[in-house]
Amino acid sequence: MKIECKICSSSAIKIIRNQKIRKGSFKKRVFTDEPVALCECDVCGSIFLEKFCDVSFYEDGEYREQFNNSRDIDVNQLLHDEEVNDVVHRIGLHTLRGKTVADFGAGGGNFLDAVINFAEKTYAIEPAKHYHSYLAKNSDVFPLGEDFIRSGTKVDVATSLSVIEHLDDPVQHIRELLDSVVEGGTVYIKTPNYNDILSRFAGEDFFDYFIRISHSWYFNEQSMSYILKKANAKEFKISYFHKYNIGNLIGWLNEKKPKGNKNNIVFDDVFNAFYKKYIEQKGHGSHLWIEIKKSSKVQ
Secondary structure (H helix, E strand, O other): OOOOOOOOOOOOEEEEEEEOOEOOOHHHOOEOOOOEEEEEEOOOOOEEEOOOOOOHHHHOOHHHHHHHOOOOHHHHHHHHHHHHHHHHHHHOHHHOOOOEEEEEOOOOOHHHHHHOOOOOEEEEEOOOHHHHHHHOOOOEEEOOHHHHHHOOOOEEEEEEEOOHHHOOOHHHHHHHHHHHEEEEEEEEEEEEEOOOHHHHHOHHHHHHHHOEOOOOEOEOHHHHHHHHHHOOOOEEEEEEEOOOOHHHHHHHHHHOOOOOOOOOOOOOHHHHHHHHHHHHHOOOOOEEEEEEEOOOOOO
């Protein structure tokens, strides 16, 4: 079967992994019946699965049921509240006061809930229809990015937090984000980093966890830079965001499984803050963090 890169159309593709991959929560250890190839483009550096999930997987709650063990919104919110603290800190509440904000892939609304009293108005773009009634309490709701663009609404800030890796077309997603903001506006993107520190220390045990049917794309700085330029992003900065403290790394080394941010009896909050910053500076954070300034009209 010939595989072509969906980003640059190159056929210079190599298969870098061909194993059964995760199709649900890691605790259940449920994997695909057949191996799924993980491919890498020699031209643009994009890394992607040979097969993508259909958008319906996200619309009807199946995704949440399989990966979060529940489609209930309160379960989803509890899973992401801690991470949102770090996201809000990275963006800075002062930059959102009095601004209009659109969150693409809003999920259970964790980020918008955190900024609602600072933002002038918020918009939630979310395909999971069973979340819409909750999101609509404080935000205008749109199912897809293309629906929001068609509305003609422009905002000061657009966010895409752990979303782009799920989509068929990352370039189009970035174009929609840029189309959604006013000139002078800002786009923030967070997505898992293929070069996570655990890829170096935990190897295949980590990739059994990291590679999953719901993540079509696996970005690094090289491929993300290519995609941003192809989407005509003019002014952007790629940095790193590390979600976990050192206890998670120790858990992987000792138990070969994720431990989250449970406190380690040896390392305190001061050390963990240093550890996270160091990992980010070395380019091995759990996530890429992209900031785009829209200083001129995107063609």
